[in-house]
Amino acid sequence: MNGTIIETKNLTKIYNGKIKAVSDLNLEIKEGEIYGLAGPNGAGKTTTINMLITRISPSGGTATVGGFDIGKNSLEVRKLIGVVPQDFTADEDLTGRENMMMVSQFYNVPKIKAQENCRNLLKLVELEEAADRLVRTYSGGMRKRLELIIGLVHEPKILFLDEPTLGLDVQTRIQMWNYVKEIQKRLNVTIILTSHYLEEIDELAARVSIIDHGKVLITGSPADLKTSLKGDIITITLSDEKSAQLMKTVPGALEVKDMGQNTVKIKVVNADESLPNIINFISQHELSTVRLTVQKPTLDEVFLEYTGRSIREEDGGSDARKLAINMRRARQ
Ligand SMILES: Nc1ncnc2c1ncn2[C@@H]1O[C@H](COP(=O)(O)OP(=O)(O)O)[C@@H](O)[C@H]1O
Ligand SMILES: [Mg+2]
Incomplete structure (x- = not known):
C-alpha cells in the first residue's frame, strides 16, 4: 500500500x-x-x-x-x-x-x-x-x-x-x-x-x-x-409486443419501463452482474431480441446526484452545447 x-x-x-x-x-x-x-x-x-x-x-x-x-x-x-x-x-x-x-x-x-x-x-x-x-x-x-x-x-x-x-x-x-x-x-x-x-x-x-x-x-x-448511483440501464428491443410485456417480469430489476415499440428499459444495480440473468430469462422464454444496449452512469450523473444540477448547464461542457443553450434562451 x-x-x-x-x-x-x-x-x-x-x-x-x-x-x-x-x-x-x-x-x-x-x-x-x-x-x-x-x-x-x-x-x-x-x-x-x-x-x-x-x-x-x-x-x-x-x-x-x-x-x-x-x-x-x-x-x-x-x-x-x-x-x-x-x-x-x-x-x-x-x-x-x-x-x-x-x-x-x-x-x-x-x-x-x-x-x-x-x-x-x-x-x-x-x-x-x-x-x-x-x-x-x-x-x-x-x-x-x-x-x-x-x-x-x-x-x-x-x-x-x-x-x-x-x-x-x-x-x-x-x-x-x-x-x-x-x-x-x-x-x-x-x-x-x-x-x-x-x-x-x-x-x-x-x-x-x-x-x-x-x-x-x-x-x-x-x-x-x-456504481454507488445503482443505476445501470439495459435497453432491450424485442421482436414483438408480447415478448416486451413478458420482459417486464424479469427478476432482479430495480425498475422496468415500457418505452413502446417493443422496447423496455431495465434499471439494475450493476449491469455486469445482471446481464447473465437477463440473457438466461430471454433464452428460457425463447424470446427474440432485436437490440440490446447497456448504459452505465457517468461522473456527470454523479455530480447531478450530489448537487441537484448538471455541471454542463452552468459552464457548457462543450461549446456546441453552450451555443445550443444560448440559442434556445434567445428564442424564448
Ligand atoms: N485572487 C482572487 N481574489 C478574489 N477572489 C478570487 C480570486 N481567485 C479566485 N477567486 C474566487 O474564488 C472562487 C474559486 O475560484 P477558483 O479557485 O479559481 O475556482 P476553479 O479553479 O475551480 O474554477 C471563485 O468564486 C473565484 O471568483
Ligand atoms: Mg481553475
Missing part, C-alpha cells in the same frame, strides 16, 4: 475577507496515484492548487506536501513539486527546448543532466521535431504538451496539472490524456489533476474528489462513485 504524499486538514481560503473559495477541505492523496479535483468553474480547484504549491497562503487549516508543511517548509515543498498552471507560461519567442533549459537552470539542474532530461521528455510527448522551433509556431495542443514537460524538467515527485486540456478540441484532449497516462507510468510521479471535464477525470484519475462551492461533496474512485 502506498503512503500518503499530500494531506490537507480543514484547508480554507477566504479572499478579501468575504469570498470563501475553499472551505474546510480534507484530502488524502497517495503516493504514485493520479488524483482528480473535479468541479465546475469557480469551485475552488485552482485556489486549492495554489495553496498546495505555496503560491498563496491559506486562511485556515493545514496541509503537508511530501511530509512538509506548506506554511513552515515552503522551500522544501517547492523542490518536490512541478506545476503546470491553467494558463500558458512558455515564452513564445524562445524554442520549446530553450524554454525547458531556462526552467532547468532556474531549478539548478546541471546542464548535461538538463539536456538529457529535455531530450527524454520531448520524446515522451513526441515534440522532438518541433523542439527547436519558436513556441509561437506551435498549435494549442503542442503548447500544452510543452507546458506539461516543462513542469517535469527538475524531476519532481509530484506534478500539479491545472485544467490540462482547457480549450483543446476533443481529439487533442484525448491525445493529452494518453501523454498524461504515459508520464505517470514511466516517471512514477504523483499527479494532482483538476478539471471541469468529468470524462477527463473519469479517464485519468484513480481517485477523485468532487468539489462544489469550495467543499468536497464526495471522494472515491470514479468506478465506485458511478
Whole structure:
C-alpha cells in the first residue's frame, strides 16, 4: 500500500475577507496515484492548487506536501513539486527546448543532466521535431504538451496539472490524456489533476474528489462513485409486443419501463452482474431480441446526484452545447 504524499486538514481560503473559495477541505492523496479535483468553474480547484504549491497562503487549516508543511517548509515543498498552471507560461519567442533549459537552470539542474532530461521528455510527448522551433509556431495542443514537460524538467515527485486540456478540441484532449497516462507510468510521479471535464477525470484519475462551492461533496474512485448511483440501464428491443410485456417480469430489476415499440428499459444495480440473468430469462422464454444496449452512469450523473444540477448547464461542457443553450434562451 502506498503512503500518503499530500494531506490537507480543514484547508480554507477566504479572499478579501468575504469570498470563501475553499472551505474546510480534507484530502488524502497517495503516493504514485493520479488524483482528480473535479468541479465546475469557480469551485475552488485552482485556489486549492495554489495553496498546495505555496503560491498563496491559506486562511485556515493545514496541509503537508511530501511530509512538509506548506506554511513552515515552503522551500522544501517547492523542490518536490512541478506545476503546470491553467494558463500558458512558455515564452513564445524562445524554442520549446530553450524554454525547458531556462526552467532547468532556474531549478539548478546541471546542464548535461538538463539536456538529457529535455531530450527524454520531448520524446515522451513526441515534440522532438518541433523542439527547436519558436513556441509561437506551435498549435494549442503542442503548447500544452510543452507546458506539461516543462513542469517535469527538475524531476519532481509530484506534478500539479491545472485544467490540462482547457480549450483543446476533443481529439487533442484525448491525445493529452494518453501523454498524461504515459508520464505517470514511466516517471512514477504523483499527479494532482483538476478539471471541469468529468470524462477527463473519469479517464485519468484513480481517485477523485468532487468539489462544489469550495467543499468536497464526495471522494472515491470514479468506478465506485458511478456504481454507488445503482443505476445501470439495459435497453432491450424485442421482436414483438408480447415478448416486451413478458420482459417486464424479469427478476432482479430495480425498475422496468415500457418505452413502446417493443422496447423496455431495465434499471439494475450493476449491469455486469445482471446481464447473465437477463440473457438466461430471454433464452428460457425463447424470446427474440432485436437490440440490446447497456448504459452505465457517468461522473456527470454523479455530480447531478450530489448537487441537484448538471455541471454542463452552468459552464457548457462543450461549446456546441453552450451555443445550443444560448440559442434556445434567445428564442424564448
Ligand atoms: N485572487 C482572487 N481574489 C478574489 N477572489 C478570487 C480570486 N481567485 C479566485 N477567486 C474566487 O474564488 C472562487 C474559486 O475560484 P477558483 O479557485 O479559481 O475556482 P476553479 O479553479 O475551480 O474554477 C471563485 O468564486 C473565484 O471568483
Ligand atoms: Mg481553475
